[in-house]
Amino acid sequence: MARARDWLAAGERVWLCTVVATWGSSPRPVGSWLALSESGKLSGSVSGGCLEEDLIRRCTRQAPDRVHMLDYGVTDHDREHYRLPCGGSIRLLVEPLAPGWGLGHVEDLLGHLERRQGVSRRVDLNGAAATLVRGSGGPGVEIDADAMYHRLVPECRLLLVGAGEVAAHVARFATAADFGVTLCEPRDTFADGWSESDIPLVRALPDDLVVSRFGDSHSAVLALAHDPRVDDMALLAALASEAFYVGAMGSHRTSASRRLRLAELGVSESRLGRLKAPVGVNIPSKTPAEIAISVVAALIEARHHLRAAATSL
Structure with missing residues (x-):
């Protein structure tokens, strides 16, 4: 997330991809995330490397400006094309961050974690800006019809x-x-x-x-x-x-x-x-x-x- 802050501060758009669900074998657990900059730089991972190239292509070429879901591994073609583990499926939430409000949001998030405070991100699925809520409990992801809630804890x-x-x-x-x-x-x-x-x-x-x-x-x-x-x-x-x-x-x-x-x-x-x-x-x-x-x-x-x-x- 620190690299995402740097990209936003430099005026680049960023897309944050979060694993919100997995089925079968998956290389990364729910809650894992990947940050992508519009110039094609990345930080973090959501797979063993098989999905990142496609996500870079989607984000840098299509520049999505709304929160949306992506499913990988649902079809046999997916498993063959992306080399997903046998039987595995992954659902990602892709979230655009703009240099203005996005930078402030990421800085607030990092501030909580640097102060050793748990925090939850609420990502509105209908387009409103993401917000932070003081967290409780351990890390995890919950999702309903309106929002994703991603609980984050400080680094060990x-x-x-x-x-x-x-x-x-x-x-x-x-x-x-x-x-x-x-x-x-x-x-x-x-x-x-x-x-x-x-x-x-x-x-x-x-x-x-x-x-x-x-x-x-x-x-x-x-x-x-x-x-x-x-x-x-x-x-x-x-x-x-x-x-x-x-x-x-x-x-x-x-x-x-x-x-x-x-x-x-x-x-x-x-x-x-x-x-x-x-x-x-x-x-x-x-x-x-x-x-x-x-x-x-x-x-x-x-x-x-x-x-x-x-x-x-």
Whole structure:
């Protein structure tokens, strides 16, 4: 959506395509979206790549100026032509955004999400401008005869505490899985050796960073420093926060010692029960890459339960 804002600010028209329904096998879930600019640039996806070319052609050549639905995969010809998964069908809502009001709408939307606030978009199917309503519950799409309601939640953030090979692999895999990743490393020697230039590095005390930016219910904190002076600071703050996942790397023996230390520092039994240590799913993993895969798998599972629980509210 940030790229859509940039295109609108540059005076380009934008079309926002949202997956509102799927049947059978589909490469992207309901709620996925794709933004297209009139110059043919795109951001996001609604398929594995089979529909985007057709959407670019439709929008840039025909320049639709009204909200409308598009169905793909309904006929055998569709499945053959667009190479949709066998038996799959997708319904999209295509919505034009003009540089004037559209820019203001997108800026308001991004502002809510940057403030870590859920929000719902109401897209009128009869032509009125889209509006925003303070959201509740998890992400999802509802549609009736008059409008589509698209509930959006903030990005799930991941704070990694402690630079190292495992942290580097976790950062790469978690970024690919759509987490917003930040590394905290207060130790200059380790921070200087961090080579993942695409991952933000913050040289700060981890407890301060948890409190200021990673303490809400859409944040996860992983202690990977192998240094109790660093890890324990992060965990003390994270276990007292609303973070949906708090984990620490180490053996079962190390994890038991960590729990004793945290209890002695005043962490209650109920809060200690939130600590995932050793972190990750039990593959069992040995190499840094395998450990990172197990960690990110556990994070994805926790994020799924977070969103499922919110959707059921």
